[in-house]
Amino acid sequence: MTDTRLLVVDDSALMRKLLVEIFSGHGFEVALARSGTEALAMLGTFLPDVVTLDVHMPDMDGLACLDRIMVEHPCPVVMVSALTAEGADETLEALSLGAVDFIAKPSGPISLEIDRIAEALVEKVRMAAGARIPRSRRLTERVRARISRVADQPRARSAGKKQRLAGDPLTGVAAVLVGVSTGGPPALDALLQPLPADFPWPIVIAQHMPASFTGALARRLDRQCALSVREVSAATSLEPGTAYIGRGDADLIMSRRFGDVVALSAPARADLPWHPSADRLVDSACEVIGAEALVGVLMTGMGTDGARAMARMRQQGGHVIAQDAETAVVWGMPGALVAMDGADLVLPLESIAGQLCDWART
Known part of the structure; x- marks a missing residue:
């Protein structure tokens, strides 16, 4: 070798x-x-x-x-x-x-x-x-150039027996949960930039990253996106049109405070290898909100974080998108999800925002 x-x-x-x-x-x-x-x-x-x-x-x-x-x-x-x-x-x-x-x-x-x-x-x-460097290099610029054509492209292939129609609007959704690791910052840029400021669902993101980096990432995305983007360092109520990035070196979980659903930073759990943990975020959201009111998006990253929890979320009535192998820098996390038959749809990165907008249509 x-x-x-x-x-x-x-x-x-x-x-x-x-x-x-x-x-x-x-x-x-x-x-x-x-x-x-x-x-x-x-x-x-x-x-x-x-x-x-x-x-x-x-x-x-x-x-x-x-x-x-x-x-x-x-x-x-x-x-x-x-x-x-x-x-x-x-x-x-x-x-x-x-x-x-x-x-x-x-x-x-x-x-x-x-x-x-x-x-x-x-x-x-x-x-x-x-x-996969040829597909990921200059990813943000390539995606921006293609965003105007997203609506004219086929949106997805089936990821399992329970394929939902890509354009069917969803009702009763409380939040979108995103797990991402290696290759994440430009992938998040490509996911969030096309979404309008009045996107109706909060987006809660577990990006594997040190604590000194997640605040800078949130500020950078906030400047570039119509959505408001914030780092979660204390208990924060969820609002539409806002993306929440978990503080690095800790875990991001959902809880209830005085009857309201909040996202908060919790000490990293020692038995989990990646932080903020997508598995822990999804598990806590299913417990607090219920799987049927959640949409999951698992994107580029090595390892398997998020795959187990999102597959279970789908079984319990949630809706799940996996990024495809062709546009992922590393198809570890979404690949593990697909192997578990845990995604409704497998999409190229540039189509995920359009799919979310289709599902959010009223």
Whole structure:
């Protein structure tokens, strides 16, 4: 079996040394570049399967280098980012430019902290190497260009025996629940931007992401969308025309306060591997609201988070959409849902907003 070819781009000699030790020990063929300029020169000769790219470098920063990679030699890129407000904004910009995922830099001494995150680093980079870059690159721009044609395209194929007509309006819906992970920020942009400000249902989102990033993501989407987009950090009543993003490193759950349904941030449950957990969000919503009053959307991401809970929600009368394999960066979460026969419809990303609007029609 051919080793995965990894290009590590970082101006820190120590970081390069530590990363090459980690990845070489896990069967990667590793090449090193000290700058963005050097990395671009190596792309055509080394032909990497995946690149790790530091954001801050002299000569050419990571964002400029990423932009060139996506144009000149499209391949999966994982950014190396600081867990700071500035780092969050830069990382979200990198994801919109086509990066598959990001690695959080160790917060303490690199040589002491790197072993703690080594397993997660290898998992993310190995997953990124198999990501669908040609379909996900410049995803937001591609979707925007196609939105005007969504209504004229076939909306879905059946995902099971209980296919509902794509255009049938739904009544009695209390909320839309969204689970998403790797590839999520541009996918959320593509999902939320087409929705009108008067969209009648609140949208509650579990996006796997650190706490320092989810606020920046909510602010970015709020600027770009007609909907209001907020991060949930305290008990928040749900309103139509609003999307709620769970605070990172915690779980987002539904509850009742004084008779009203609220979304709130809860300590992450240790037995669940991903946070905010889509499974926990859906389970809590079914308990508080009832499955028959919920619409679920499971989008791009590695792993299986959300699949079990949304499949059960559908069995109990809810309505569920899975993003298709062709438009997902990683078809782990929606793929697991489809394998469980847990989705009514399997849709390309650019058709999901139109489907929600069809279901919301009065």
